[in-house]
Structure formats: C-alpha cells, structure tokens
Amino acid sequence: MYCYEYPHPAVTTDVVVFSIRNDRLELLLIKRASEPYQSHWALPGGFVDIDEDLNACALRELEEETGITGVYLEQLCTVGAPDRDPRERVISVVYFALLSEDKLEARAASDAAAVAWFSARDYPRLAFDHNMIVQKAHHRLAAKLSYSTIALQFMPRRFTLSQLQRVYELILGEELDKRNFRKRILSMDCLKEDGGLLNGGKHRPAKLYQAKQPDRVDFVR
Amino acid sequence: MYCYEYPHPAVTTDVVVFSIRNDRLELLLIKRASEPYQSHWALPGGFVDIDEDLNACALRELEEETGITGVYLEQLCTVGAPDRDPRERVISVVYFALLSEDKLEARAASDAAAVAWFSARDYPRLAFDHNMIVQKAHHRLAAKLSYSTIALQFMPRRFTLSQLQRVYELILGEELDKRNFRKRILSMDCLKEDGGLLNGGKHRPAKLYQAKQPDRVDFVR
C-alpha cells in the first residue's frame, strides 16, 4: 500500500497510433480485457510507473500491448475530466505515434486481449473519451502535413514520390496535383535520390528516394 | 491518509502568464514561500484537487496566488521527468494564459509570498524546469501570432490599431510596416470599429476598435 496525506490521481499515457495500410490511414486499437468498458475498443496505454518518464511509459505500453517499437512519438494533450474513468480519478497524457509499414510488418506480436487496425475514417465507438482524442490527433496530423516533414514518418526507408504523394492524399482526403506536389516536396530539401528504381507494374519504373534525416521532423515553409 | 495499491504521482498545473506592460512582453512569477526552491521565482500553480478539472485547477491556482481572473487559457504541454521535484514524483500540466492590461489593473490582489512581473526576455533562473517551460510558451505564443487572432487576448476592450501593432512587434521582436499590418489585420475580419476616437497626445486622434469575438481565438490564413 502506498499512502499520501492528500488524494492523488492515477496517471496514464495513451497513444494514438497511425499508419498507412491498405491504401488508407489506419489506427491501432486494442480490445479491453477488463472493466471498465470491458471488450470495448480503446487506445493502447496504461499507468505511468512511479520512476518512469512520460514518453518512456507511452513507448513501453505500446510495446507491451501491441509489440510495436521504433515509432515517431509526439505529445498531443492531457485529458483529466474528473469523471472520465469510473474507477478513480485518472489523468491521461496522450501521445500520437506514426509508424511506417515496414516497421509494422517486423513487429506484429502482442500481449493484449486483441489488437486490430481500423480505418481512421471509420472506427467503432471507443472506451472513455478516446473518440474525442482520436479526432484531435487526426486533426493535428493533417495540420502538421502542411508545415513539417512529418509525413516521412509513414514511409519505409526507400520509397517513390508517388507513394509519398499518396500518403498526403490519404491523410488530407483530397487528390493533389503530381507536378506541384513534386516541386514542393523537392524544394523542401528533405529527400535524397536513392539511386535505385522500383519496377512496380506494367509501367515506367519509379526512382526511389530516402529521407535525408529519417529520425527528424523538420518545420518547413 | 489516502492509500493506493500502486504508487501514484502528484499532479499539478502550472501557468505561464503573459501580458503587455511597460511597452514590453511580461511574465508573471511568484516567489516560492517554502522548500523546495524556497525563495526562488517560479510559475504560479499547484496541486490538482481530486475532483477538479485540469483547467479549473489552473484558473483556481492563478486566482489564489495572484488574484488574476478572466484570462485566456490554453494547454501547452505536460512535463513529468521523474526527478523534476525532489519531494515526490510530480507531473505538471502546463498552461499558458494571456491577459489584457485592463483586467490586470482590476485584480491586483495576491495571497502568495510575492508576485511580480518580469520582462519575458530577461527573467531570473526559475525553480524546477520552469525556465524550459517559459521558453516553450514564448515560442508557441510567437508562432500563434501568425496564424490566429491570439494577440487580441492582450488587448483591452477598446484599442487602436497602433496599439495592436505594437503588441505584435513586442512579441515578435521586430518592427512591422504600418500599412501592411493594417491591411492584414483588417482582412482577417476580426475587428469592428468602435466609433470612438482616442485623443492621446499632440497628434491626430486614433479610431478605436473592438474584437468582434473577444472570447474566441480563431485560426486565420
């Protein structure tokens, strides 16, 4: 037992994990194994250890519950309405994480009840206030596309400009002009030609590119 | 005594309060009355009550420690390095608040040890990780000037365009062109002419304006 002179809230981290899969923006959810909201879908997350940094907690819970590591992580907001969890007062520090499909393939293990990907435009009613949180995360993601290199976090090490354009289109929900897109991306000076070509289908092969700084998100424009 | 099966961190809110005073951007700090960091300057803030919403806590602590109410409040980030407070694990939800000078005059009471305003460009070494937090808040404030109507939160009910321009200049730290500034602000469609004039000094009186929606911060551009 751990006792305090004044009541203390519990603190959790939750993570909104996005990836591009099946030609759409998808969202990783877990099925809750226990009450409250048993068998409801929810964001992965859990309680902060008493000596654990907040983002370390987010990464640990993500790995424990979904097997996923090596993501880009960014703090989104902190929610703490007094009645958001029926058990006790819980304050949740929310992160959003972005994941490229190659990292996704490599680590598909899980120790949670159930883990599944959902379309970010069509997902079930979630536990707690998680629907509102996902909306907020989606909004932030779309906003950051226009003034940062954040979309590169969705890309595998090598990719074509058309693949990158498709990522933009899926997140923004609108088609973009190919020539203007290439002009703009290349002027950001965040990509380098890989030298390789991708022989995809019955058409001209596409040049492969890599991010100059795959682990950084830079502000541009 | 309040006891839990697992250890719980303490949760606080801290508030970075900015205002425009003495023709500069200033910052409200309190002098800590007790350990740790006794008699160091720090951000106003304190522990979240167990049934209290987070922003309600920020507003309450602000009023208790500085007498200030009626501010614009926005969540900035949450910090929680395990060793940031020597007493116990403390996670702090940080807000920033903006205050117009007229609200400031009206409520100058205080129940804290000492309260004082400092230049946002020259303030002392603060308790905890508060220096880093203030930097972050200043940065966010400057960024939001360019894509929102946030600067209006610094203005009294009635103000002139020159006064508003001065606010922009003080925060950004650079002079702006008068004609371009007026064109841009008026094209945002966030101001209405008050009808009144301000007879300031030995020069032509200035038109007074009011914010169309004084309690909202809108995104523009």
Next chain:
DNA sequence: GCAAAAGTGTTCTAGGTACACCCATGT
C-alpha cells in the same frame, strides 16, 4: 501496340513586401 503510371515546365493569380505623403490634433 496498348495500357498504365512515371516524369517534366509554363502560365496565371493572389498574397506579401516595399515604400512616401497628407491629416488632425496639442502645444
């Protein structure tokens, strides 16, 4: 040879920047 995506430039438009003079008041 045909279907399919890759790759490539120019024109137009709008918004931002640079810039100088007259106006209304107080002293």
Next chain:
DNA sequence: ACATGGGTGTACCTAGAACACTTTTGC
C-alpha cells in the same frame, strides 16, 4: 507654426494553383 503619431494606395515580386504531353515498362 510645428511636432507628433494617425491614416491611406500602388508597384513589385514570389509562391501556389492550374494545366497536358512524352517516357518507359509489362503484358
């Protein structure tokens, strides 16, 4: 009358938007 800040318009420039055809491959 003069000193002070208030108020106004235009020319230029740059970045974003619109837009169509040739290239290279697989089948």
